[in-house]
Amino acid sequence: MTDKAGQPVKLRYFAWVREKVGRGEEDVTLPATVVSVADLIAWQSTRGPEYAEAFSAGQRVVRAAIDQRHVKPDAHVASAREIAFFPPVTGG
Amino acid sequence: MPVRVQASDFDAGAEIARVTAGRTDIGAIVTFTGTVRGAAHGEPINAITLEHYPGMTEAELERIEALAHERWPLQAATIIHRIGRLTPGENIVLVVTASAHRQAAFEAAEFLMDYLKTDAPFWKKEELASGNAHWVDARDTDTTARDRWAGSTEVKPD
Numbered sequence: 001m002t003d004k005a006g007q008p009v010k011l012r013y014f015a016w017v018r019e020k021v022g023r024g025e026e027d028v029t030l031p032a033t034v035v036s037v038a039d040l041i042a043w044q045s046t047r048g049p050e051y052a053e054a055f056s057a058g059q060r061v062v063r064a065a066i067d068q069r070h071v072k073p074d075a076h077v078a079s080a081r082e083i084a085f086f087p088p089v090t091g092g
Numbered sequence: 093m094p095v096r097v098q099a100s101d102f103d104a105g106a107e108i109a110r111v112t113a114g115r116t117d118i119g120a121i122v123t124f125t126g127t128v129r130g131a132a133h134g135e136p137i138n139a140i141t142l143e144h145y146p147g148m149t150e151a152e153l154e155r156i157e158a159l160a161h162e163r164w165p166l167q168a169a170t171i172i173h174r175i176g177r178l179t180p181g182e183n184i185v186l187v188v189t190a191s192a193h194r195q196a197a198f199e200a201a202e203f204l205m206d207y208l209k210t211d212a213p214f215w216k217k218e219e220l221a222s223g224n225a226h227w228v229d230a231r232d233t234d235t236t237a238r239d240r241w242a243g244s245t246e247v248k249p250d
Contacts, residue, residue, distance in 0.1 A: 015143055015215035016227045068148035070211065084145060084213075088230030091142065091173060091214025092126055092185050092205060 009077070013054075014086035017062055020054040030077065037064045038073035040083065054085070063088055094169055095153040097144060099176040102186050111168040111190050118167050120194040122201040124187040130180035132228075136221040140228075142175045142184070145213035149173075156207040160189070163203070164196040171204060173214065203241055209234040 008027040018024050034040050041062065045055035055062060064071050065084040077083060096102075104123050112118055128140055153171050160169050170188040178184060187204045191197040216228040 012145070014145055014213065015217070065145070065148060065213070068145070068151055070152075084148070086145070086213060087215060087227065089210065089213050090216045090228045090230050091144070091212050092209040 010082045012084040096172045102172045118190045119192045120197040121190045122197040126185040138219045139179045141177045141217045143215045152212045160200045164200045206237045210238040
């Protein structure tokens with residue numbers, strides 16, 4: 001386990017997640033209690049009304065990628081440089 | 093480049109020519125072109141806008157293409173996906189597959205589209221003629237279509 005305390009990670013947002021949060025990306029220092037992507041989503045939902053809109057349980061499902069690879073909610077965030085949140089994809 | 097993300101249009105004929113130039117080992121070429129429909133849920137639309145995740149998009153398309161090459165004997169596979177604002181009738185996506193025989197080319201083209209629909213980070217927003225705009229919801233049938241290609245070992249979110 002890498003100790004990430006004090007080390008910022010880049011969060012990126014796409015599609016309606018970006019619109020609700022009101023920005024495309026930000027650098028954030030994660031609290032030590034945030035271990036998994038699921039923890040991060042729960043923490044995000046506490047950061048203000050715009051984050052609650054996007055990340056609260058009961059909102060539409062949000063997917064995540066760590067360093068540009070799809071991950072599941074139980075993935076660990078410790079070594080992440082970039083974590084992205086977005087709706088299920090709709091290309092093609 | 094066998095994988096491209098671009099705002100500009102593509103020419104399927106030119107992409108076939110690019111794949112076949114100088115070779116005689118190809119016996120089957122399949123192309124799929126996806127285009128913008130003029131209506132959604134019975135309502136006319138003015139346009140769609142495609143957003144994507146620069147970097148991850150290309151990486152996912154290359155990963156998907158590599159999976160197809162592992163699975164079928166392909167001489168070539170091309171994926172081109174457009175981004176930005178597109179109006180009804182315009183091209184969105186092109187897949188070209190080439191193989192010695194048709195079955196591999198047909199199957200690989202379908203496989204590439206099924207994986208692209210569920211894995212490549214693109215998002216569509218529809219502008220309705222009424223003035224409303226909304227993000228398109230993902231469809232469960234797309235995940236079902238991908239999952240019928242049993243044997244994939246990729247870890248995917250559910």
